[in-house]
Amino acid sequence: MITAENLSKRFGKLVALDSVSVEIGKGFTLILGPNGGGKSTFLNLCAGLYRPSSGRIEVLGEAPWSNEGVKSRLGVSFDPPSLPKHRTGREWLDYIARFKGADESDVLESAEMFSVTGFLDRRIGEYSAGMLKRLSLAQAFIGKPELALLDEPLANLDFKGIKEVSETLGKLANEGLNIVAVSHIWRPLIGFADEVVVIAAGKVVLKGSPKEVITQIEEI
């Protein structure tokens, strides 16, 4: 799904990602690590939002930077979600669906999965942080993408929301959807993760099965 080779991203003098080489396969991959370690930078490079400073990244067999073709095959949910305040949720999801070649029934299916149907006709500027998160997740899964990239999918959700959204993501993973999620709230997701990658100080420091990685993290 994702191949990075000596991938680096610098912001001025700051090295956010430092010559990372990693392979991420099919299934559900959870990315963990300390604040400022480079996880979101890696996800943004995968989504084609950032251009690599050096090295190479391929997602679904293509370089994602400035590549609308591969972007239309991905589902993305960033954190914090950056969505147009003056549009309604429905207008926004319809817009994303058009970009992906999906239709109204795909929009409604995804909206229902993340329980956003009740506020789809309100302007996004009026949404609470939890509602925004749900809309951003619904956006990611419209038309069942080949790969969903999720940054903090459980952030800003209440207890019930964390349980519901985790279960939905687990169901989607069981159906065979490929998902890469960066999440500090990892316990509700670890049960259905196929692999865990730990990024710290701009490097991939651990990669393996959930059991292997969690045992090592807990020993640190």
Ligand SMILES: Nc1ncnc2c1ncn2[C@@H]1O[C@H](COP(=O)(O)OP(=O)(O)OP(=O)(O)O)[C@@H](O)[C@H]1O
């Ligand atoms: N657009 C940007 N401009 C400048 N510096 C940035 C930018 N994005 C990230 N950084 C810096 O790159 C480093 C890695 O940030 P990143 O957001 O990737 O970390 P993270 O692992 O996702 O952290 P967190 O767990 O806190 O979300 C940090 O030092 C951050 O300040």
